[in-house]
Amino acid sequence: MNRLETIVSMVDKCNVVADIGTDHGYVAEMLLKNGICNKVIATDLNKGPLQRAIDHLSKENLKDKCDFRLGSGLKVLKEGEADAIIIAGMGGDLISQILDDSKDVALKASQLILQPMTATESLRKYLFENGYEIIDEKVVKENHFYFIIKTKKGKTKKEDEFYYEISRILVEKQDETMYEYIEKVLNRNEKIIRSLEKTGKEEYNEKIERIREKNKRIRELIKWI
Numbered sequence: 001m002n003r004l005e006t007i008v009s010m011v012d013k014c015n016v017v018a019d020i021g022t023d024h025g026y027v028a029e030m031l032l033k034n035g036i037c038n039k040v041i042a043t044d045l046n047k048g049p050l051q052r053a054i055d056h057l058s059k060e061n062l063k064d065k066c067d068f069r070l071g072s073g074l075k076v077l078k079e080g081e082a083d084a085i086i087i088a089g090m091g092g093d094l095i096s097q098i099l100d101d102s103k104d105v106a107l108k109a110s111q112l113i114l115q116p117m118t119a120t121e122s123l124r125k126y127l128f129e130n131g132y133e134i135i136d137e138k139v140v141k142e143n144h145f146y147f148i149i150k151t152k153k154g155k156t157k158k159e160d161e162f163y164y165e166i167s168r169i170l171v172e173k174q175d176e177t178m179y180e181y182i183e184k185v186l187n188r189n190e191k192i193i194r195s196l197e198k199t200g201k202e203e204y205n206e207k208i209e210r211i212r213e214k215n216k217r218i219r220e221l222i223k224w225i
């Protein structure tokens with residue numbers, strides 16, 4: 001399954017889904033064609049992408065099942081209007097900001113499917129610290145590793161910072177693509193250690209030790225699993 005198919009596969013059947021930052025409208029199309037929801041609120045901050053979605057969904061004869069809205073983040077939604085909210089293809093910090101700007105709307109949805117392009121770590125941190133629980137995660141490798149996080153309002157719990165970067169759920173699921181990702185993280189960290197060591201500067205010793213400890217913990221974790 002590719003990135004968009006995986007996002008859609010993680011949505012539980014419901015009445016209304018909001019696709020924030022819809023752009024081409026492919027997610028809305030898949031949701032409706034697969035009978036996952038009856039209506040999609042397709043939104044975008046920019047006119048061009050929203051028009052692309054209108055054109056595409058009209059061509060697919062799905063326009064009547066869509067409500068198109070121009071505006072930023074969740075500000076275009078009323079509290080409780082969408083059962084599920086998808087925010088995909090944006091930076092993790094922007095996704096956190098969108099959630100934070102409209103807490104009531106976000107926490108009211110029974111499922112949020114979030115797919116950050118960057119800063120996945122800080123998005124997980126935001127969720128853990130702001131009253132969300134992560135219900136599920138998937139990772140897709142295209143040219144890049146894409147993490148897809150399914151979340152909803154839950155108990156704020158103190159999560160070990162290590163798991164901001166290394167998804168606990170995906171490790172526990174023994175996900176094969178996650179193992180590939182972990183290999184990449186280990187190699188990247190080794191490369192950083194080597195280049196810091198090469199400088200010969202003592203000021204980096206603490207950082208080198210921290211990265212070594214992290215890699216040790218990652219290796220122990222995958223051995224234990």
Ligand SMILES: C[S@@+](CC[C@H](N)C(=O)[O-])C[C@H]1O[C@@H](n2cnc3c(N)ncnc32)[C@H](O)[C@@H]1O
Pocket residue numbers: 020021022023024043044045046049071072073074087088089090098
């Ligand atoms: C890279 S596209 C992602 C399209 C689609 N969601 C996907 O995952 O393939 C990002 C879209 O988000 C829109 N966008 C950026 N900031 C936004 C915001 N604050 N609120 C709503 N849409 C936003 C952009 O205009 C663009 O169409």
